[in-house]
Amino acid sequence: MSDGEETAFAKLNLALHVRGRRADGFHDIETLFAFCEDGDTLTAEPADALSLCATGEFAEAIGAGENLVTAAAEALREASGSQSGAAIHLHKRLPVAGGIGGGSADAAAALRLLNRLWGLHWSPDRLEPIARGLGADVPACLHSTPMRGDGKGDVLRTQDSGLSGAPVLLVNPREKLSTPDVFAQWDGLDRGELGDWRHGRNDLESAAAVLAPQIGAVMAWLxxxxxxxxxxxxxxGPTCFALFETIEQRDRAETGVPREWWRLATRLR
Incomplete structure (x- = not known):
């Protein structure tokens, strides 16, 4: 990967336990983040001003106004005192509002990319406060390595999932879900702490399925x-994923995904 290119790695929550509603309107969660080898792609070239051009299947969902990529660029420029600009190109292949950190991953990738392009050489720890101001998932996406997330998902500590290289298939029924709308459907029951993620769960599945019933069909198919x-x-949600024992089994399943659903066959980082 060149200095002018960065991947916005698709985020997965291997498990997500919702423990309660906070006074600030957010929720306390416990989650294990993992990241795929593939995702959106950002490139950038030096320029007098900041600009963003989006292409790809989901480019139209980005819009021409303020978004997380330009917000990340502006925040980094302000924090660093840089007067530099950049012509940013985003190839958008991940669904928007899909539960796989599309916007958050794009923002994190923009921070990594512009940190290099502008010669700042800031460490991830120094970039993290900027990421924190952009959204709860952006700090984890900044690191894009397996991490345990507590609080809003932004209290992080490294936790090896033991799954690097694992074949995974992501499937989305081509629906969008608003995160606040899904949390509003959560039944409020604390079903216990997150221990071994393999014995965990996603406490938002039932809530999301109320708003996007096809989630049940996707999970049954997988x-x-x-x-x-x-x-x-x-x-x-509504993106669901399946971990497979072998790449061949994943690829065989990928060929059978119903045509109307979005899919991504990849591996975990």
Whole structure:
């Protein structure tokens, strides 16, 4: 990868336990983040001003106004005191509002990319406060390595999932879900702490399925595939994922995904 290119790695929540509603309107969660090898792609070139051009299947969802990529660029420029600009190109292949950190991953990738382009050489720890101001998932996406997330998901500590290189298939029924809307549907029951993620769950699955009933069909379809290890919804949905024992089993399943659904066959980082 060149200094002018960065991948916005797709985020997965291997498990997501909602423990309660906070006074600030957010929720306390416990989650294990993992990241895929693939995602959106950002490139940038030096320029007098900041600009963003988006292409790809989901480019139209970005819009021409303020978004997390330009917000990240502006925040980094302000924090660093830089007067530099950048012509940023985003190739958008991840669904928007899909539960896989599309916007958050894009913002994090923009921070990493512009940190290099502008010659700042800031460490991830120094970039993290900026990421924190952009959204709860952006700090984890900044690191894009397996991490345990507590609080709003932004209290992080490294936790090896032991899954690096694991074949995974992501499937989205081509629906968008608002994270606040899904949390508003949560039943408020604390079902216990997150221990071993394999015995965990995503407490937002039922809430998301109320708003996007096809989630049930996607999870049932994934669960029926040969070689599946774990099937869950990621984040607030509606993207679901299946971990497979072998790449061949994943690829065989990928060819059978119903045509109307979005899919991404990849591996975990």
């Amino acid at each position: 669960s029926a595939q040969q070689g599946v290890d774990v099937v869950r919804m990621s984040g607030s």
